[in-house]
Amino acid sequence: xxxxxxxxxxxxxxxxxxxxxxxxxxxxxxxxxxxxxxxxxxxxxxxxxxxxxxxxxxxxxxxxxxxxxxxxxxxxxxxxxxxxxxxxxxxxxxxxxxxxxxxxxxxxxxxxxxxxxxxxxxxxxxxxxxxxxxxxxxxxxxxxxxxxxxxxxxxxxxxxxxxxxxxxxxxxxxxxxxxxxxxxxxxxxxxxxxxxxxxxxxxxxxxxxxxxxxxxxxxxxxxxxxxxxxxxxxxxxxxxxxxxxxxxxxxxxxxxxxxxxxxxxxxxxxxxxxxxxxxxxxxxxxxxxxxxxxxxxxxxxxxxxxxxxxxxxxxxxxxxxxxxxxxxxxxxxxxxxxxxxxxxxxxxxxxxxxxxxxxxxxxxxxxxxxxxxxxxxxxxxxxxxxxxxxxxxxxxxxxxxxxxxxxxxxxxxxxxxxxxxxxxxxxxxxxxxxxxxxxxxxxxxxxxxxxxxxxxxxxxxxxxxxxxxxxxxxxxxxxxxxxxxxxxxxxxxxxxxxxxxxxxxxxxxxxxxxxxxxxxxxxxxxxxxxxxxxxxxxxxxxxxxxxxxxxxxxxxxxxxxxxxxxxxxxxxxxxxxxxxxxxxxxxxxxxxxxxxxxxxxxxxxxxxxxxxxxxxxxxxxxxxxx
Ligand code: SF4
Numbered sequence: 339x340x341x342x343x344x345x346x347x348x349x350x351x352x353x354x355x356x357x358x359x360x361x362x363x364x365x366x367x368x369x370x371x372x373x374x375x376x377x378x379x380x381x382x383x384x385x386x387x388x389x390x391x392x393x394x395x396x397x398x399x400x401x402x403x404x405x406x407x408x409x410x411x412x413x414x415x416x417x418x419x420x421x422x423x424x425x426x427x428x429x430x431x432x433x434x435x436x437x438x439x440x441x442x443x444x445x446x447x448x449x450x451x452x453x454x455x456x457x458x459x460x461x462x463x464x465x466x467x468x469x470x471x472x473x474x475x476x477x478x479x480x481x482x483x484x485x486x487x488x489x490x491x492x493x494x495x496x497x498x499x500x501x502x503x504x505x506x507x508x509x510x511x512x513x514x515x516x517x518x519x520x521x522x523x524x525x526x527x528x529x530x531x532x533x534x535x536x537x538x539x540x541x542x543x544x545x546x547x548x549x550x551x552x553x554x555x556x557x558x559x560x561x562x563x564x565x566x567x568x569x570x571x572x573x574x575x576x577x578x579x580x581x582x583x584x585x586x587x588x589x590x591x592x593x594x595x596x597x598x599x600x601x602x603x604x605x606x607x608x609x610x611x612x613x614x615x616x617x618x619x620x621x622x623x624x625x626x627x628x629x630x631x632x633x634x635x636x637x638x639x640x641x642x643x644x645x646x647x648x649x650x651x652x653x654x655x656x657x658x659x660x661x662x663x664x665x666x667x668x669x670x671x672x673x674x675x676x677x678x679x680x681x682x683x684x685x686x687x688x689x690x691x692x693x694x695x696x697x698x699x700x701x702x703x704x705x706x707x708x709x710x711x712x713x714x715x716x717x718x719x720x721x722x723x724x725x726x727x728x729x730x731x732x733x734x735x736x737x738x739x740x741x742x743x744x745x746x747x748x749x750x751x752x753x754x755x756x757x758x759x760x761x762x763x764x765x766x767x768x769x770x771x772x773x774x775x776x777x778x779x780x781x782x783x784x785x786x787x788x789x790x791x792x793x794x795x796x797x798x799x800x801x802x803x804x805x806x807x808x809x810x811x812x813x814x815x816x817x818x819x820x821x822x823x824x825x826x827x828x829x830x831x832x833x834x835x836x837x838x839x840x841x842x843x844x845x846x847x848x849x850x851x852x853x854x855x856x857x858x859x860x861x862x863x864x865x866x867x868x869x870x871x872x873x874x875x876x877x878x879x880x881x882x883x884x885x886x887x888x889x890x891x892x893x894x895x896x897x898x899x900x901x902x903x904x905x906x907x908x909x910x911x912x913x914x915x916x917x918x919x920x921x922x923x924x925x926x927x928x929x930x931x932x933x934x935x936x937x938x939x940x941x942x943x944x945x946x947x948x949x950x951x952x953x954x955x956x957x958x959x960x961x962x963x964x
Contacts, residue, residue, distance in 0.1 A: 344356065350452070371427065373444075374416035391451040393526055396415065399412070403436045407875065409621060412858060413431075415427065417523055457536060475499075478677045493536070497527045503734070504525045507736055546879060554871070562863060577630070589765070596926075605663075661716055685751055689737050693741075778900040789848065806835060851869065
């Protein structure tokens with residue numbers, strides 16, 4: 339397997355060098371998340387200021403980015419998070435990862451802090467640090483327009499106003515509509531005075547065994563097309579799940595009040611697609627094209643064209659904050675322009691609305707009312723957060739810090755400092771919602787999801803340990819879970835159930851592999867591609883032979899590494915807990931039982947080979963009993 343080529347950029351001195359660490363036998367050699375975990379854990383000791391020069395910001399495309407493998411476009415960006423104080427990491431697609439690989443680099447590592455704003459331009463294979471003074475102060479879309487004049491077809495990663503102002507949940511925008519959104523990496527980029535990365539490559543990405551790799555790509559394409567999730571997901575993208583969460587009463591209505599939203603399915607289902615969608619958007623090597631381009635033809639936002647109507651912003655803005663659909667489009671656009679994570683910004687603003695409605699925000703902090711459903715006030719508040727003005731300056735610290743400052747710590751809906759998206763676990767208990775608790779980056783749904791989730795079923799298990807499977811036998815048979823003895827434990831075919839802690843561990847490790855290979859984790863992919871196909875792909879693409887079992891074992895090792903990193907940064911056992919609201923009943927929802935939850939968590943720790951407090955062994959063993 340060829341060695342890695344990492345471009346290291348010291349922003350303090352302006353020096354650049356390429357390095358080729360010898361990581362043979364390690365998953366990190368494949369790039370993506372595994373590489374970032376390795377670099378951060380080696381370079382960030384306890385006590386580093388996330389917004390200081392010693393933090394390190396890494397962009398690593400997954401192994402297959404740019405190779406033509408279905409959806410292989412993803413890049414993992416990581417740093418010590420200014421929002422959570424732990425492992426900050428986020429994943430994004432489009433063409434950035436493929437373009438970085440085509441320019442000959444497997445990763446970019448930024449350290450230090452520039453004195454004045456700069457941007458990195460890679461043309462062909464030539465990297466240069468250039469003056470970004472004229473771009474500083476421009477929002478992300480304005481800066482893209484300026485840069486497009488110089489580099490018309492380049493890939494771009496850049497920060498907007500929020501990143502420059504060190505808003506703790508600032509995103510790094512991946513061109514106009516996509517982002518490395520979660521954990522505040524935009525603030526790290528802003529602290530380094532790095533406005534943008536622009537890549538205009540020349541080369542090609544080549545496989546070790548070109549013929550074999552072509553055949554594996556076809557095999558993967560067929561498997562994805564055969565997935566039961568493929569047709570529905572291709573037709574509706576993430577929006578297909580919108581009505582489901584309403585039906586389960588699992589919406590985060592008004593900052594997780596538990597209140598159902600009448601007519602949710604009718605108002606926020608397929609009718610939205612018919613009314614607004616004007617086109618589709620896709621990442622490199624993806625024909626699924628799940629991104630929805632939206633045009634607004636009437637009303638105050640007439641003429642707006644943007645990528646919206648994804649489930650996450652729509653639920654965050656419309657359910658959690660109570661906005662209308664068109665106000666949610668405006669909020670989406672603002673987050674993209676200003677460079678803020680939509681989940682964190684939306685959740686933090688929704689918390690402010692709740693506190694204002696309850697009279698818990700003293701008047702000097704805000705000069706305008708924050709009434710549920712007031713889109714204008716909501717959008718104004720987003721602007722104030724990005725510019726750190728008035729109340730926005732407090733909220734720019736993230737929900738947990740802001741709530742504490744306002745003396746209302748329990749109002750913040752977060753885990754490990756990261757705001758929780760989308761789903762109320764009291765309404766829908768599954769690996770998906772349990773995974774928010776075990777997620778190495780905090781309250782988030784994208785690092786643990788059952789590849790066989792059955793959204794038609796919502797059987798709430800009293801002991802919180804089982805999730806309904808109830809899919810056809812063929813689905814059980816084709817599930818690529820190795821070894822077979824583990825498959826039997828995770829998927830109980832007799833009772834047609836999924837063992838939730840074991841599935842959480844399995845899917846976290848599988849997603850770690852996806853984020854290392856650079857493949858999208860959308861349902862048809864996660865359902866269709868397992869470690870056996872990944873192992874064959876790795877052999878054809880790199881020449882390196884890693885068995886499916888070893889791949890999963892190494893992914894578990896990466897998860898352990900990140901867990902150790904978080905513990906080393908000072909994370910205590912209390913971090914793995916839900917906000918108090920989830921333990922209380924509300925409307926038709928029953929509160930979760932804390933004692934039962936503790937048992938599920940312990941079962942999960944055991945499945946990982948960790949102790950009862952969630953501490954992994956000093957070194958990941960080569961084999962692990964489940
Ligand atoms: S499914 Fe959607 S997010 Fe995933 S690669 Fe395709 S277009 Fe990108």
